[in-house]
Amino acid sequence: MARKSVEQAVEDQIKDQVFSDLQALIEDSEKLLKDSAALVGEEGETLRKQVGIKLRQAREAVNRVRGRARPVVDATQDYIGGHPWQTVVISAGVGVVVGLLLGRRS
Numbered sequence: 001m002a003r004k005s006v007e008q009a010v011e012d013q014i015k016d017q018v019f020s021d022l023q024a025l026i027e028d029s030e031k032l033l034k035d036s037a038a039l040v041g042e043e044g045e046t047l048r049k050q051v052g053i054k055l056r057q058a059r060e061a062v063n064r065v066r067g068r069a070r071p072v073v074d075a076t077q078d079y080i081g082g083h084p085w086q087t088v089v090i091s092a093g094v095g096v097v098v099g100l101l102l103g104r105r106s
Contacts, residue, residue: 021061
């Protein structure tokens with residue numbers, strides 16, 4: 001059980017970092033696009049370099065997240081492959097609980 005909670009914590013941390021990085025990238029890109037409307041010449045070239053840097057950072061962030069998430073994905077696939085009936089029973093149990101909870105709301 002402890003391993004699952006540690007893996008879940010790592011997975012949640014990875015997701016939070018990805019969303020944070022993507023949100024920052026979006027905000028920076030929007031600012032750069034607004035600033036670029038009236039720029040030509042040397043200022044335009046500087047802006048293009050900044051956009052290039054941001055895109056490179058985004059690619060690096062995606063690669064980092066992909067690398068950190070790979071062990072979690074592999075562990076999940078190994079567990080499901082090694083314990084197919086347990087996976088089916090757990091999934092069915094979760095479905096029943098969710099169904100009961102949603103049924104109470106109606």
